[in-house]
Every structure is written in C-alpha cells, then in structure tokens.
Amino acid sequence: MTNRQIITIAGGGSTYTPGIIQAVLNNADRLPLKEIRLYDIDSERNQDMYLIIDLLLKTSGHELVKLIVTEDPRQAFTGCDFIFSQIRVGGLKMREQDEKIPLRHRLVGQETCGLGGFAYGMRSMGGLLEIVGFVQEFAPEAWLLNYTNPESIVSEAVRRQYPEVKMINACDMTISLEETIAVNYGYDRKNWVPTYYGLNHFGWYTEIYDKSLGKDIMPEVIAKLNRQKLKVADFNEGDSSWQAAFEMMSVMTTDFPEQIPNNYLEYYLYGDLVVEKADLAYTRANMVMDGREKNTKEMAQKIRSGLTEDVLNFNFGEHGQYIVDMATSILNDEHRRFMLLVPNQGAIPNLRPDAVVEVPAYVGATGVEPISLRAPINDFHKGLMEAQVAAEKLLVDAYFEGSYQKALQAFTLNQTVPNARVAKKVLDEMIIANQDYWPVLS
Ligand SMILES: NC(=O)c1ccc[n+]([C@@H]2O[C@H](COP(=O)([O-])OP(=O)(O)OC[C@H]3O[C@@H](n4cnc5c(N)ncnc54)[C@H](O)[C@@H]3O)[C@@H](O)[C@H]2O)c1
Numbered sequence: 001m002t003n004r005q006i007i008t009i010a011g012g013g014s015t016y017t018p019g020i021i022q023a024v025l026n027n028a029d030r031l032p033l034k035e036i037r038l039y040d041i042d043s044e045r046n047q048d049m050y051l052i053i054d055l056l057l058k059t060s061g062h063e064l065v066k067l068i069v070t071e072d073p074r075q076a077f078t079g080c081d082f083i084f085s086q087i088r089v090g091g092l093k094m095r096e097q098d099e100k101i102p103l104r105h106r107l108v109g110q111e112t113c114g115l116g117g118f119a120y121g122m123r124s125m126g127g128l129l130e131i132v133g134f135v136q137e138f139a140p141e142a143w144l145l146n147y148t149n150p151e152s153i154v155s156e157a158v159r160r161q162y163p164e165v166k167m168i169n170a171c172d173m174t175i176s177l178e179e180t181i182a183v184n185y186g187y188d189r190k191n192w193v194p195t196y197y198g199l200n201h202f203g204w205y206t207e208i209y210d211k212s213l214g215k216d217i218m219p220e221v222i223a224k225l226n227r228q229k230l231k232v233a234d235f236n237e238g239d240s241s242w243q244a245a246f247e248m249m250s251v252m253t254t255d256f257p258e259q260i261p262n263n264y265l266e267y268y269l270y271g272d273l274v275v276e277k278a279d280l281a282y283t284r285a286n287m288v289m290d291g292r293e294k295n296t297k298e299m300a301q302k303i304r305s306g307l308t309e310d311v312l313n314f315n316f317g318e319h320g321q322y323i324v325d326m327a328t329s330i331l332n333d334e335h336r337r338f339m340l341l342v343p344n345q346g347a348i349p350n351l352r353p354d355a356v357v358e359v360p361a362y363v364g365a366t367g368v369e370p371i372s373l374r375a376p377i378n379d380f381h382k383g384l385m386e387a388q389v390a391a392e393k394l395l396v397d398a399y400f401e402g403s404y405q406k407a408l409q410a411f412t413l414n415q416t417v418p419n420a421r422v423a424k425k426v427l428d429e430m431i432i433a434n435q436d437y438w439p440v441l442s
C-alpha cells in the first residue's frame with residue numbers, strides 16, 4: 001500500500017489515544033498507516049499507552065505498523081505526516097483545582113468554561129505553543145490536528161504566535177450533541193447539513209437541514225426538546241453528569257426557543273443552577289479520575305501482568321472518527337464538512353473579524369475553507385459572544401504580556417462572573433494553585 005502515513009500523537013498518554021488509534025486502523029483504506037509515535041512528557045503514561053496500542057495493533061492484524069514511544073520531540077516529530085494533539089497541561093489534578101476553586105466562591109467550576117476554563121487556558125497555551133514550535137522545527141510540512149482544550153483560547157494563542165501554521169482546531173461537542181438528538185428523536189445524522197456559529201463551547205445552530213426530508217428540522221427538534229428530555233445515547237450512557245448536561249438542553253430551549261444551543265451554554269445562562277447542583281467535594285475531574293483515567297491505567301496493568309484476553313475496554317464514540325475524517329479529508333482532498341475553530345474574517349458577518357469562532361468549514365488538501373453565515377447574528381448572541389471573546393483575548397494578552405491587570409480584566413469580563421471582587425479573589429487563588437504552570441503575572 002502506497003502513501004502510508006506517520007502519525008504522531010502529542011499527549012500520547014491521553015485516555016483518548018486508544019479510541020483515536022482504533023479509528024485510524026478502521027480507516028486504513030483512506031488513511032494508510034506506516035508508523036504511530038506516542039509523544040508525552042510523562043513517561044509512565046506513555047509507557048502504559050505503548051502496551052495498550054501495541055496490543056491493539058497485534059490483535060487487529062496491524063502488527064506491521066511501527067510503534068514507537070518517546071519523550072524526545074526530535075524523534076517524535078521529525079518526518080511525521082500528521083500530529084494529533086491532545087495534551088492536558090497539569091493533568092486532572094489541576095483540572096480538579098480549576099473546578100473547585102471557583103465553586104468555593106459560588107461560581108461555575110468547569111473544565112473549559114468559566115474561570116476554571118481560564119485557568120486551564122493559562123496552562124494550556126504554553127504547552128501547546130511548545131508542541132507547535134516542535135512541529136515548525138522538525139516537521140514544518142506536517143498537518144497538526146488539535147483537540148487540546150480550551151480550544152478558543154489555545155487557537156487564539158497559536159494564531160498570534162504562528163499565523164502560518166498548518167493546524168486545524170476542532171471540538172467533538174457538536175457531533176456528539178447532533179448524534180444524541182438524532183438517536184433520541186429518530187433521525188439519521190448522516191442526512192444532516194447543520195449550520196452553527198459561536199466560540200468554542202459557546203454557540204448555537206441556525207439550521208439543521210435534513211436531506212432525506214428536504215427541510216430544516218430545527219423547529220421540530222426544538223418542539224421535541226420541549227416535550228421530551230434527551231437521554232445520553234453514546235458511550236457516555238449512564239454517566240450522570242452528561243445526562244444532566246443534555247437534560248439542561250430542554251430548559252434552555254424552553255426559555256430561548258428560537259435556536260438550539262450548545263449544551264455548554266448552561267454554564268453561562270444558568271450558572272446559579274450549576275453551582276447549586278455541584279458537589280464541591282466531588283467534581284467532574286474526580287469522576288474522570290475514577291472513570292476513564294483509572295480504566296486506562298487498569299488496562300495497562302492487566303497487559304503488564306499478561307492478561308490480554310478482552311482487556312481492551314474503551315469507546316469514545318465519534319471522538320476518534322472525527323479527527324481521522326479531518327486527516328483523510330486533507331490527505332485525499334475529500335472536502336468533508338466539519339465545525340472548526342477558525343479566524344472569523346467575516347464568517348459571522350457582524351462579529352469582530354479577529355475573533356476565533358466555531359463555524360462549519362470544508363477541509364481539503366489545501367486546508368480549511370470556512371463557510372460564511374447567510375445573515376448577521378441576533379443581538380442576544382452577539383452581545384454574549386462579544387463580551388466572552390473580549391475576555392478570552394484579554395486572557396491571551398495576559399499570557400503573552402505577563403500582565404496581572406489584563407488577567408484581572410479577563411476574569412472580571414468572563415460571562416460567568418458577576419463582579420470584580422470575586423474575580424480578583426479567584427484570580428489570586430488561581431495564581432497560587434498554578435505557580436508551576438502559569439507565566440508570572442505582574
Ligand atoms: N476538543 C475537544 O472537543 C476535546 C474532546 C475531548 C478531550 N479534549 C481534550 O483532549 C485533551 C486530553 O484529554 P484527556 O482526558 O485524554 O487527558 P489526559 O490527562 O488523560 O491525557 C493528557 C496527556 O497529555 C500529557 N501532557 C500534558 N502536558 C503535556 C505537554 N506539555 N506535552 C506533551 N504531553 C503533555 C499528559 O502527560 C497526559 O498523558 C484535554 O485537553 C481535553 O480537554 C478535547
């Protein structure tokens with residue numbers, strides 16, 4: 001087979017790596033594979049993942065695929081064709097701080113939203129910029145497909161420092177939400193052409209055109225949402241926090257029935273409810289530590305002790321397929337359509353052109369071709385987005401300038417924060433908690 005690719009996973013120890021590699025192997029016809037390289041800064045997690053991926057290759061007839069595990073960026077990136085990046089700077093222990101510190105001040109504590117997301121963003125920018133620097137140095141012709149969060153913030157930082165980088169920033173939330181709606185209400189998502197706009201984890205649909213019905217089904221989906229709450233339909237089935245998140249969709253479309261929102265809007269529109277429901281002692285980070293992270297560790301330990309029967313237990317839904325489809329769309333010039341994080345440049349006509357926005361886009365051999373909305377967005381969403389994107393830009397300013405004042409402005413303007421006093425309290429606690437990760441702010 002010709003044109004076999006070398007794929008480097010930056011954040012090789014990520015819990016999502018097995019799902020992504022499985023998707024790569026399931027699409028060998030469109031994405032022929034020569035070599036997988038696992039790159040991570042945590043050798044223990046990287047070695048664990050080596051055992052899992054090695055077994056996956058051997059038990060799926062792909063033993064000829066070369067597999068290397070390394071903490072050396074030169075070895076990891078030199079000559080690779082694609083980099084899939086999914087790092088978590090500070091790990092889940094810092095995510096726990098991101099979630100619990102705001103909650104102690106009765107504010108939304110969440111992985112990518114609110115001040116938890118801003119703390120995460122201040123850590124992630126340095127980590128991802130380092131990866132992009134390695135790619136520029138060792139594999140400037142390769143394509144970097146990024147899942148690292150928080151996407152809006154890291155995309156803005158990379159756009160500023162590396163404006164010419166060959167990089168795609170993507171989020172799997174919209175496909176997950178669409179799949180959940182389709183399964184719950186009896187549609188086939190493959191017939192859909194969704195139109196959506198926003199920042200990452202902060203957006204709305206304007207249309208879901210169903211080709212088999214020849215019409216926009218968004219109005220009827222909203223009516224269904226207002227009658228029948230969604231049930232988690234993918235691999236997260238049984239996960240109480242995802243179930244609660246999808247149930248909030250019905251609250252949002254009852255109060256604001258014009259458009260379907262991204263489920264993350266609950267953190268901005270119903271922050272009081274989120275805080276009321278939160279368990280300060282046990283947040284989502286704890287659930288993931290006790291779930292996905294523990295499961296991955298146990299898989300590696302079983303393999304290490306020679307138990308290889310039925311040990312590969314993972315399924316992350318569409319997450320792996322989505323990034324593989326992006327790679328094949330580039331490699332084979334397929335012009336598939338995705339929701340991607342891109343510089344606005346008029347795609348949302350009445351939002352600042354320098355915003356990093358999430359809109360539909362085609363992907364082909366030359367990269368990303370964003371699709372522009374047919375009409376301006378309404379004042380309600382425009383107002384929310386303008387404030388949030390300004391806050392995100394101020395946070396990126398704070399990172400590059402080492403500016404405490406810009407960080408305080410960003411924290412105060414974040415759309416989950418009611419006043420400057422609590423913004424300053426949380427910022428000062430976050431600075432202490434993140435002293436090993438954030439730049440010094442003065
Ligand atoms: N874009 C999306 O929609 C989407 C969906 C799911 C997950 N994610 C993101 O993917 C990432 C991985 O998630 P996870 O739960 O698997 O995390 P994880 O903690 O299980 O794994 C992350 C890995 O990154 C490594 N890492 C941390 N800093 C690094 C650095 N500077 N260089 C190289 N490796 C580094 C860690 O050692 C760890 O092995 C997170 O950022 C998460 O938010 C994004």
Ligand SMILES: O=P(O)(O)OC[C@H]1O[C@H](O[C@H]2[C@H](O)[C@@H](O)[C@@H](O)O[C@@H]2CO)[C@H](O)[C@@H](O)[C@@H]1O
Pocket residue numbers: 111112149171172173174176177234236284288316317318319
């Ligand atoms: O709380 P986590 O770590 O389980 O998930 C946080 C991520 O949630 C979204 O990704 C979801 C995806 O949308 C869902 O359908 C399924 O595939 O699980 C994924 C991860 O659990 C979101 O898009 C990511 O940005 C978050 O990091």
Ligand SMILES: [Mn+2]
Pocket residue numbers: 170171172173201
């Ligand atoms: Mn996402």
